[in-house]
Amino acid sequence: MMEKGKAEAQFAFTNYRRYYREARERVADEKTEAVGKLRDYFSRHSHRAVKPVGEAEAARMYALLGEDGTFSDLNPTEEQYNRENVWNRGYANTPDDRAGIFIADALNRVYRLAEAARRGSLKKDTEFLNRLSRAVVHYGNLEIARSNDKPRFHASCFAIPTAAVNIYFACMEEMDRAERGEAGAEVRAACDMLKVLGLQAYTQPLRRDATDRNVVSVERFRNHVWWVGGNALAYRSLLPVAVMYSSVPMLDVLAEVCQRGISVTSQTTYSDAFWTEGFTADGAGWGHGMQCLIWGYPIHGTSAALDMLKTLRGTPWAKNLSRENTEALMTFFRGGSWYYRDGYRLPCLDRGSYVYCDKESAIPYRNMLRDVVDNWKESFTPAEQAELEQLLAEVEARRIRMDGYVDGVYQGTRWFFNNDDLMKHTADYHLMVNMASVRCDGLESADFADNYNFYPTDGMTLFQRRGDEYFRIMGGWDVTASPGVTAREGMDRLVPVTNWRGYCSRHNFAAGAADGGDYAAGGYIFEKMYGPDKENPDYKGGHPKKNELLYGFKAYKGYFILGDYLVALGAGVTNLEPEQEGNIRTTLDQTARTSPVYLLEKGRKKPLPMGVTTLDARQLKNAWIVQEGQFAYRALPNYQSDLHVACENRPADWARMNEQNRQRKDLPAEVPVLRLWTDHGRTPVADTYGYAVYLGQGEPARKLPFEVLRNDTLVQAVCSADRIVIGAVFYPEAPALEAKGLKLEVSAPCALVLRETEEACFVTVADACMDASLKEIALKWNGRDIRIALPQGMYSGKPVTVRIDR
Template sequence: MNGTEKGVYQGTRWFFNNDDLMKHTPDYHLMINMASVRCDGLESAAFADNYNFYPTDGMTLFQRHGNEYFQIMEGWDVTASPGVTAREGMERLTPVTNWRGYCSRHNFAAGAADGADYAAGGYIFEKMHGADKENVNDKGDRKVKNELLYGFKAYKGYFVLGDYLVALGAGVTNNCPDMEGHIRTTLDQTARVAPVYLWKKGKKTDVAEGSMLLDARKMKDTWVIQEGQFAYQGLPEYQANLYVASESCPAHWAKMNARNKKKSGLPEKVSVLRLWTDHGQSPKNDTYGYTVYLGKDEPARKLPFEVLRNDTLIQAVRSTDKKVVEAVFYPEAPVLKAKGLTLEVSAPCALVLRETDTECYVSVTDARMDATLKEITLVWNGQKIVVPMPQGISCGKSVTVCVKK
């Protein structure tokens, strides 16, 4: 992390023992909470924090003031938690006591961060109850099944390039297509605190209260912007629809946390802005792609990146000046090829490769926290780069090396 002044930090960081990727600047805070079989999820109880089902499912939080979510969470549809791919149907969830929380079945989660403006991360998500892991003696409440939580899979990648987040999804598959409820990926569900409008090349169109469906394939270069907050755009190559809802929602304070029954003066309704893509009832190897601009000024007229690949083997983006490549290599990944680029890795990982005129900075993270893995070798445009992997208690930490071109 880079210090701007004593005690104040900014930049990107991978919290390898929690599966968390973050970026902080004086203007915003970005947090991506991934999941793996290595980490437990957030605790929940039938008497408090009743609906902690989704915080480690790729929840992606965008905050400029710090209270964007806190002030509306009692009006949330938790199955539409920000950044999460989930089956709709909050009304069919029953609160349970679960001290282990929820995680993914897969030993795969990684975030490579250069400590400054760039980061890449991804994980294989297939939800499981944390108490179902091996050698766990605290089973919690297993009488309530909440089956809608399970039975689907997704490969979820995240790429930070300056003030842009690119989120990619691949292999989105519902293995229980007969179960009620569509599979959705939510871009954001945040407080509506300012006017919302569509913006394309300087032209604004107000978004009124209610819901609207945008055909992402016909909305190229169109942003959904909440004034003074953040801007969102679907990538039409990877998703067909983008739903936007600006609505006033009932606030269920006691339902979300029984201890709120003792509180008075709580608002009865909250104003919510929600954006999502709908994968339908029975997606099979579906994809999604969107970008969020976190800066305070207007987004660039042209996206400053290109998506190189988005599937279950590799998810990768590159800056338009071709100086930065970010990628997640899943198991059995082939060589990443694009115009002027070939990149191969010796083990599953996340990486950021940033060029200057004379040097190349490479940040790499082992996606499986393999204690026996001593190094990861990259072959970049024919140049071999060996990156030592941290050992002991630092296993899984992101490493940055500098090599001469």
């Protein structure tokens, strides 16, 4: 072993001996007895173990294990890695960690053999135990000698410790004798090595901060992407390692981390929240930074916390769920339901959106919800228990409606203020606008998953009735024509990249005033930015320069929901880099063409042919493009001069979009697509656009039931035809909105909905800059002064509705 490897190995063994000694010294009698019961539990229950092998396969595998503790078929690879010094190349991402994966695979073989012997398929004699012990020491030494100069992640902290604890507990009787000093030298050495490898669940990767000197601490599991949420509790074998060590301090820490981790974080409480990732106060969730990865890390981390707390029932570490825990869970169950439509999760919420999906499945939090109902229901109020039971029944049916609950809880309109998402959900349809700001991270991409996650948080606007409108065709998407997105054309020039922070907007402006019912107004300032530049403004190389077409244009984008109509407005559309090739386009939709498409003009239907149809100025005044049974689209000629409609069969390259698609051989070679867009040309300066989408059933009204009041870079505003509802977005330095008997002025940038009834006026407002110091927004409405107190703390940025009696 090289000197560097000896130093790393000595470091690992020093850590192990210190924590093992401290554990023994600090054990209390009651907890000692509880640890013994936990050890018995894990000796009978494998932890995330690989599938055991049958008797014949176990015999074949054991025949490959030489007396020197190496597997003969793995030796050529090990020799190659020695020549190339693969062991110390460091970690880039999962597929790159060849050394860690190799070691984990070898140790999992050892576990399979130990498990086969425990089940009686192999004879557990002295030679067998010594040979397994040599294998543990051999492959363990390869691991602990690896350098810590670069991070050692997935294999070192997840897979290898898991293999270690499973080997340990499969040989529990021998390990107990080893710890009493009664076993042979080789078994004692293996016991020590298994503890060293297991401890990596707490030590790897090094954080290069004070917690590296005390890994058994609550702070170890806070304030770092590798040590919160799923990365903290779900993928590390923390509890079985603690039990392997018989460590009361480890169990003390885990019980506290599990309970405190079932909580929420937010933009304004990010530094104070227990976890910087996980459930967000708006009802969604973060993973890998402030990106809306609600279906992975938040669920995994919380589910693991609940599982550990359940295992600790009946021990001194038992805990009931606190009110903070139950409120966090209820917030997530309610909010998470909006990111799902009738058997399908929403696309563009993870790095698996481009995986072909043609079958319904339950909402991803189903198992966690069932666990809560089955094991934790008594921690909730009677009303919450009834709600959870009803929600579980609807989750099982894959149709979440929750009729009878207040608007904005499960149906209606909602603004996810920590994630820049504006939604409307009804029994009939689902609408999502995924906006962008400098506050949020964009969606990550990876070369082993989604390769083209460039635009999902650029105002992507998804219209769904069935739930699979996009999943069936994304293999043939032109991603530069993503629905709702303003972008420079050029799909053929995009180079896939791995980008863990995604893309965002340069501007701290995004707002959604959703009243919970039928009305909402929202908008943001879009100027694309490479996510990592937020923390490294001097970044000059790498991914951004691979795809320059992504950058160099700006737009002010507003959205207004009036009943079953969405009105989308754009202003200030400017190409800041006109020397780049490609026109700037705004796409209305790029969706599955599942039924006939026709032009509806003054009540007359005209089928659209295959290919591209361009509507002229006359047609823009009255024409709707309708896909039968789906949605209807209309351009607003005052704000855009063209509308292009393509009915096409596009070639699909599913493997190009996501590597996982290679596993299926039955994917469609081409996909039927309906695409609509307006072309701003190559050199737009302060250009505009405007369009409407009718989401209801049947045909849209012949006369537009709304009017655009203003569309520029200061104010975007729409009102209903009867003037009962006004929606507006006030950008920085906005003047008063004045239009036909209306004068409305605000004291701070915001989105606003004003709705009048005979008895009162209801005003919904949301702070666009999420300014934690802003306590109120003052309105002047037709000479009347209105002061609206804003939500504070973790709810900063949340819309608030006030009633003003006449």
